[in-house]
Amino acid sequence: MTTAVVAVDVGGTTVKASVVDDRGSRRYHRTAPSAGGDDTVAVIRTLIDALRADALADGLDVLAAGVVTPGLVDAGTGRVAYASNLGWRDLDLRAALEGPLGLPVSVGHDVRAAGRAERHLGAARGAGDFVLLQLGTGIAAAVVTEGALVSGAGSAAGEAGHMPVYPGGEPCPCGKRGCLEAYASGAAIARRYRAAGGRDGATARGVAGLLGRDPIADQVWDEAVTALALGVSTLTMVLDPALVVLGGGLALAGDALLRPVERALPELLVWRAAPRIRLSTLGTTGGEWGAAIEAFGLTASARCVEAWSRPVAPAV
Numbered sequence: 001m002t003t004a005v006v007a008v009d010v011g012g013t014t015v016k017a018s019v020v021d022d023r024g025s026r027r028y029h030r031t032a033p034s035a036g037g038d039d040t041v042a043v044i045r046t047l048i049d050a051l052r053a054d055a056l057a058d059g060l061d062v063l064a065a066g067v068v069t070p071g072l073v074d075a076g077t078g079r080v081a082y083a084s085n086l087g088w089r090d091l092d093l094r095a096a097l098e099g100p101l102g103l104p105v106s107v108g109h110d111v112r113a114a115g116r117a118e119r120h121l122g123a124a125r126g127a128g129d130f131v132l133l134q135l136g137t138g139i140a141a142a143v144v145t146e147g148a149l150v151s152g153a154g155s156a157a158g159e160a161g162h163m164p165v166y167p168g169g170e171p172c173p174c175g176k177r178g179c180l181e182a183y184a185s186g187a188a189i190a191r192r193y194r195a196a197g198g199r200d201g202a203t204a205r206g207v208a209g210l211l212g213r214d215p216i217a218d219q220v221w222d223e224a225v226t227a228l229a230l231g232v233s234t235l236t237m238v239l240d241p242a243l244v245v246l247g248g249g250l251a252l253a254g255d256a257l258l259r260p261v262e263r264a265l266p267e268l269l270v271w272r273a274a275p276r277i278r279l280s281t282l283g284t285t286g287g288e289w290g291a292a293i294e295a296f297g298l299t300a301s302a303r304c305v306e307a308w309s310r311p312v313a314p315a316v
Contacts, residue, residue, distance in 0.1 A: 003304075004060040005295035006051045008044055009110060009287035010034065010069040012085030012137055017047040019055045019062070020292035022301050024121075024308035026285075028054040037087040041096050048101055064104040066295030067097065068113040068287050070140070074155045075294075078107040081155070084173075085138075106294040110134075111158055112149050113290025114247060114282070115142025121289060121308060123245045123278040130243040131235050132280070133160060135228075135250035135257075139181045143239060161185065165230040183227035186250050193220045208253040225257060229264035236265075236275055247280030254279065 004021040012034060019028040028051055032043050044067060052062045071083025078094025080086075097105045115132040118124045124132065124144070132142040139161030143150040150157045161181030162174050169178030170192075182188050186204035193207045194200065198216045210217035232244055251257060258279055265274035282289060293305050 001059060001061045003299070003301050004055050004062050005292055005299070006048045006055075006062060006065040007288045007290075007292035007295060008047060008065065008067040009113075009291060010040065010044065010067065010086065011110075012070070015040065015043050015047060016288060017044075017051055018288050018292070019051050019060065020289075021060060022296070022304040024305070026288075027058065027060065034086065040086055040088075041091075041093070045097060045100055048097070048103070052103075062103070063299040063301065064106065064295045065097070065101065066106045066108070066113075066291035066293075066298075067093065068108045068110040068291045068294070069093070070110050070138070072155050073107065073109040075106070075108045075112075075151070078105070080107070104295075104298045106291070106298055108291065108294050109151070109155070109158075110287045110290075111140040112142045112151065113294060114286030115144060115149060115290070116293055117282055117286045117289035118142070118245055118247065118280060119144060120293060120305065122281040122286065124243055127243050129239075129241050130245060130275075131239060131241045132245045132247055132286075133228075133232065133235070134248040134286070135185065135246060136248035136284075137185060137187045139185050139231075139248075141235065143241075145239070160231060160235060163231060163234060165227045165234075180227055180231040184224040184231070184250075186248075189220060189224050189250075192223070193217060196220060204250055205252065208256050211256055221256070222260070225260040226264065228257075229261045229268060232261060232277070233265060233268040236269060236272075241275050243276045243278060245278050245280050247282065247286055249284050251279050252283060 008017040018026045034040050055062050072081040080088045080091045094107045111134045124130045128147045141158040141160035162179045164178045165180045166178035170182045172179035172182040189204040196216050207217045
């Protein structure tokens with residue numbers, strides 16, 4: 001029987017989950033709204049149960065589940081110390097899932113898991129020193145140094161969204177001012193565009209689509225990519241990566257995001273060469289692929305991921 005895992009990427013607004021088999025094929029996919037607090041835990045359990053049923057009907061043996069989430073996550077213990085967007089504090093997520101599901105569950109940080117997937121399957125394939133800067137509703141980074149993912153003393157490494165790029169600038173939801181996330185996250189771009197008199201209901205992707213035709217969109221986007229370039233230059237000076245990968249939903253803007261950052265870096269770095277900058281090839285699915293890799297690590301089929309050459313999506 002073909003073996004598989006359920007991979008779950010928990011976000012502040014949506015929980016995404018897939019069945020991934022041991023050949024690296026994404027067989028089934030479901031989503032549900034994040035409900036917050038204990039309700040989100042219930043949503044995760046419901047999605048895993050539903051996908052296990054889908055897999056069983058297709059003759060797949062689900063061996064484990066992998067769940068990745070934002071916040072301060074200790075992968076060793078499976079505890080989430082704090083996740084503000086989910087309303088979680090000191091939550092033993094592994095225990096909350098393994099008992100009711102009767103299934104081994106790995107728990108990890110969403111962006112670090114995406115970094116693992118990017119290195120194994122994506123734009124950073126084989127890279128030993130790189131940074132994945134995940135640009136979505138918020139911003140966080142996965143740091144890989146000498147082939148190892150860095151988690152930090154308190155499992156808080158990679159909170160790049162809260163580095164100051166404009167000291168004394170706009171307020172950030174974290175309580176500080178001038179953070180990268182307050183300018184260059186998808187939520188910030190949409191908010192700043194509307195606050196400047198732009199169209200109601202516009203999203204960050206919508207703002208990108210208006211470039212060259214809407215002066216407000218041009219200004220907000222320019223301020224966002226300038227902030228992003230400042231953030232990348234700081235990460236470069238501190239970490240000396242060979243490569244920086246721009247991922248998350250905002251990376252779907254393509255060259256409108258990539259080219260301005262590439263142009264700005266030489267002037268910001270002055271005396272040293274800029275690292276290569278690439279767009280993620282996994283898009284918004286990096287967290288799920290990382291969760292699948294981590295879940296297979298709990299099973300006797302762990303080495304199967306070494307044979308995956310690229311992610312395989314289900315047929316449409």
